[in-house]
Amino acid sequence: MLASLKTGLKKTRDSLIDKYDMLFTDAVKDKNLFLEKIEELLILSDIGPRTTEEILTRFQAINIHQYKMNDFNYFKKYLKQILIELIPATDDAFIINPEILNIVMVVGVNGTGKTSFAGKLAYYFKDGALDTLLVPADTFRAGAIEQLTYLAKQIDVEVMRTSAGSEPASVVFDSIHSAKAKKKKLLIIDTAGRLHTYSNLMKELEKVKRVIKKNAPEAALNIILVIDATTGQNGLAQAISFKESLNISSITLTKLDGTSKGGIVFTIQKDLLIPVSFLTYGEKITDLCRYDTEKFIEILLN
Ligand SMILES: Nc1nc2c(ncn2[C@@H]2O[C@H](COP(=O)(O)OP(=O)(O)O)[C@@H](O)[C@H]2O)c(=O)[nH]1
Ligand SMILES: [Mg+2]
Numbered sequence: 001m002l003a004s005l006k007t008g009l010k011k012t013r014d015s016l017i018d019k020y021d022m023l024f025t026d027a028v029k030d031k032n033l034f035l036e037k038i039e040e041l042l043i044l045s046d047i048g049p050r051t052t053e054e055i056l057t058r059f060q061a062i063n064i065h066q067y068k069m070n071d072f073n074y075f076k077k078y079l080k081q082i083l084i085e086l087i088p089a090t091d092d093a094f095i096i097n098p099e100i101l102n103i104v105m106v107v108g109v110n111g112t113g114k115t116s117f118a119g120k121l122a123y124y125f126k127d128g129a130l131d132t133l134l135v136p137a138d139t140f141r142a143g144a145i146e147q148l149t150y151l152a153k154q155i156d157v158e159v160m161r162t163s164a165g166s167e168p169a170s171v172v173f174d175s176i177h178s179a180k181a182k183k184k185k186l187l188i189i190d191t192a193g194r195l196h197t198y199s200n201l202m203k204e205l206e207k208v209k210r211v212i213k214k215n216a217p218e219a220a221l222n223i224i225l226v227i228d229a230t231t232g233q234n235g236l237a238q239a240i241s242f243k244e245s246l247n248i249s250s251i252t253l254t255k256l257d258g259t260s261k262g263g264i265v266f267t268i269q270k271d272l273l274i275p276v277s278f279l280t281y282g283e284k285i286t287d288l289c290r291y292d293t294e295k296f297i298e299i300l301l302n
Helices: 003-008 010-023 031-044 049-060 072-086 114-124 144-155 168-181 198-215 233-246 264-271 293-300
Strands: 102-107 132-137 186-191 220-228 250-254 276-280 288-290
Touching (some): 003 010, 010 031, 010 072, 010 293, 031 049, 049 264, 072 264, 072 293, 102 114, 114 186, 114 250, 132 144, 132 168, 168 186, 168 198, 198 220, 220 233, 264 276
Parallel strands (some): 102 186, 102 220, 132 186
Antiparallel strands (some): 276 288
């Protein structure tokens, strides 16, 4: 993870630091008040009720004066240590096997950043020289095909030609056969985020998944749910329903640059038990990184 992630997390980092100063002027004199303020701070950054509670238990157990909790540096050091212990490592959330065809199906509701993520991911793997095909299977929304096609041209990655209104499952069917014929190693499928109803959407995505399983059973399939970090609890609700319908492999959290609630990364892992694979933190094609708990905590609290 890069310095650019640090910039992308500026809002969350600033909020933790500002609020710490604001909240802790007197709190450290009184342990109960201190715990109350910590709780407020953690909830404000969307760390989630379960993790917050576990963190509080750890703080409860220490002598706050001995640990110099009035000093932000000591506090951060201690919190870092707790988070690293509490948040499960997720390094196997996303694996690419360059020997076979890898299929990434990108799902999520409208506007979360699916199409942008598909482009960023293709660009990310360009360095690794993985021959990639981008597939615009959001044929429902006007402009979605053009958006991905434009992105693909900019980064010089092949994109499947499709016309608006085609059936997504048949676009995906064609793309799998095309990828096999061309010996592609990575197929990135961008899907629709909204149909007439939510249940229509789920049915369509399930159908796309069946087409993949049937036509490329030998491929490694990753279903990545894209969640907009700025949507908070709403994003969590989305994750629950996509998890039920599609058995997603991991989550990509987008727009971390636009929120002070970056703690949602921990909520997803702890409360939903879904691994996080990628983060995006800006509109540039390079504003993407793999997620790594320890590095994330390090950057967040440094
Ligand atoms: N600031 C910021 N904007 C983003 C990020 N990812 C996507 N966006 C913007 O969010 C909007 C919706 O993105 P899009 O990929 O079209 O979403 P989709 O409807 O899920 O395909 C666009 O204006 C993107 O530029 C991000 O990480 N940070
Ligand atoms: Mg889109």
